[in-house]
Amino acid sequence: MALDKDLIGKRIPTHTVDIERGQLRFFAKAIGETDPVYADVEAAKAAGHRDLLVPPTYLFCADSRRTDGFDMVKFADIDIRHVLHAEQSFTYHRPIHAGDSLTFEAVVEDIVSKKGGALEFLVLLVTVFRDGELVAEVRKSLAIRDPKAGK
Template structure:
């Protein structure tokens, strides 16, 4: 058990989290697509996706973030680096895509803390995390960068 310190310690810059592997499940993908109001058949119909040149159902643009949440809980991952989930704000998120992700793909997720800093005289702590997603061949699929803010 780790001590919750209620601030991000700069010593964690460069900290890599354990690698996680997830499978893109067709049912979850369809549910997500429906939930966000997607109507394009490439997200629901395998034949339509194949006719459009994809191997299977295509993952919508923000779905990779959902994959990162499937691999572990926020508490397991972030409390050991000083995050107080009760004081957490979501600051920003950026996605870069390199190859498509489709249903039934196996995705490996590597995450590391790339920066920690304070603003407003220490009233706000910022933690920036970068996650890379790769397929089973090791090809880079996407990079997700997210900023967490912890208020004091």
């Protein structure tokens, strides 16, 4: 099933996430991060931060904390059984800390077909705002396999 190219430029529902210390500590531990600015408030403050610093890839997890975690697959009419997370990249414009409330706005940036349509990539650009100020951008892509291709 080919993705509809008319999805390019479409926005998926915006959502807001509060960044919590406990989740940052858990995430830092899970990824093996040992820098105390991600887990110890006093160390973060001593390093010039106002609270725990968000680890570099945490925004992917924060963006996943939507009211409906499947809104993207519903939005694009994708069968979740054929989806894989393919790639992600992060651009930070400002430090992000525990206590911040972040708003995630996502738009379909591109749809790329490979292997004669057997594999399609849905590329999303997610802009992240704190109090209306751009703090980060996350570019991610989903790989969608056509189960009928090659049969």
